[in-house]
Amino acid sequence: MKFEVPVAITEIAAYIGAELVGDNQLMASGINEIHKVTPGDISFVDFEKYYNASLNSAATIIIINKKVDVPAGKALLVLDDPFSAYVKLVKRFRPFEPATKSVSDSAVIGEGTVIQPNVFIGNHVRIGSNCLIHPNVTIYDHTVIGDNVIIHAGTVLGADAFYFKKRAEREVMYDKMLSCGRVIIENDVEIGAGCTIDKGVSGDTIIGQGTKLDNMIHVGHGVVIGRNCLFAAQVGIAGKTIIEDNVILWGQVGVNKDLTIGKGAVVLAQSGVPGDLEAGKVYFGTPAEDARARKKELNWIKRIPEIWEKVKGI
Numbered sequence: 001m002k003f004e005v006p007v008a009i010t011e012i013a014a015y016i017g018a019e020l021v022g023d024n025q026l027m028a029s030g031i032n033e034i035h036k037v038t039p040g041d042i043s044f045v046d047f048e049k050y051y052n053a054s055l056n057s058a059a060t061i062i063i064i065n066k067k068v069d070v071p072a073g074k075a076l077l078v079l080d081d082p083f084s085a086y087v088k089l090v091k092r093f094r095p096f097e098p099a100t101k102s103v104s105d106s107a108v109i110g111e112g113t114v115i116q117p118n119v120f121i122g123n124h125v126r127i128g129s130n131c132l133i134h135p136n137v138t139i140y141d142h143t144v145i146g147d148n149v150i151i152h153a154g155t156v157l158g159a160d161a162f163y164f165k166k167r168a169e170r171e172v173m174y175d176k177m178l179s180c181g182r183v184i185i186e187n188d189v190e191i192g193a194g195c196t197i198d199k200g201v202s203g204d205t206i207i208g209q210g211t212k213l214d215n216m217i218h219v220g221h222g223v224v225i226g227r228n229c230l231f232a233a234q235v236g237i238a239g240k241t242i243i244e245d246n247v248i249l250w251g252q253v254g255v256n257k258d259l260t261i262g263k264g265a266v267v268l269a270q271s272g273v274p275g276d277l278e279a280g281k282v283y284f285g286t287p288a289e290d291a292r293a294r295k296k297e298l299n300w301i302k303r304i305p306e307i308w309e310k311v312k313g314i
Contacts, residue, residue: 104123107124
């Protein structure tokens with residue numbers, strides 16, 4: 001998320017009650033997760049094993065729970081609970097805005113776009129030209145939709161990220177990370193009925209130009225999907241995954257978080273993807289592997305009873 005205008009780091013430090021270590025003249029341009037930060041962004045880290053990744057990232061300002069050496073040109077905001085400080089910043093710079101109408105006055109809708117009955121369009125939404133939004137679609141605040149997009153009935157764009165911090169000492173253990181990211185749907189995308197596309201925690205969930213989604217597909221927070229992909233029904237994609245151009249995921253494929261599926265890969269139905277997949281190959285099974293090799297394995301498994309009977313007869 002980018003701020004409307006840059007904010008002085010001294011103001012940020014005072015607001016969250018942090019000790020400022022490093023360059024006190026910096027200006028913050030936004031807040032973002034570590035995998036999507038750009039210069040000027042604020043990020044946070046509260047586990048020591050991720051300190052180096054955060055300090056060496058593009059983030060200019062890091063909210064952290066321990067004093068460490070500060071890289072040149074950066075600053076630390078040191079306090080006990082970086083997670084809660086980050087949430088406090090989200091509440092200030094992207095506060096929740098209650099809806100007063102089914103289509104917000106701040107929404108911008110392009111020429112030739114058709115909005116069917118019972119569609120909800122939130123605050124600061126932008127929809128391009130010649131789109132078709134079918135009944136009962138819900139489009140949360142700050143969503144951006146390109147031209148020639150079709151969204152079928154009952155789909156939800158921009159629900160919160162599934163992102164929580166466990167606090168085992170409390171009766172209610174899971175602390176919610178407020179989401180301030182967006183969903184961006186590029187031109188010529190079609191999204192089927194009953195799909196859910198979550199916004200990023202603080203970055204964007206993106207569906208690339210020409211991609212087509214079947215019914216009942218879930219896309220997690222911060223996922224980036226390339227151009228001209230094809231996903232069949234009941235595909236589920238966990239957060240922060242990158243799917244490159246021309247990928248096909250057939251029905252009920254499950255994709256783990258924080259991985260990359262290479263350009264032109266095909267994953268056959270009911271496969272599970274736990275890690276990166278190379279471009280241009282066909283995959284099958286759980287865990288997903290080369291489809292030909294996996295099918296040969298299954299053929300041998302089917303022959304186990306026959307082979308066992310032969311072994312007993314020796």
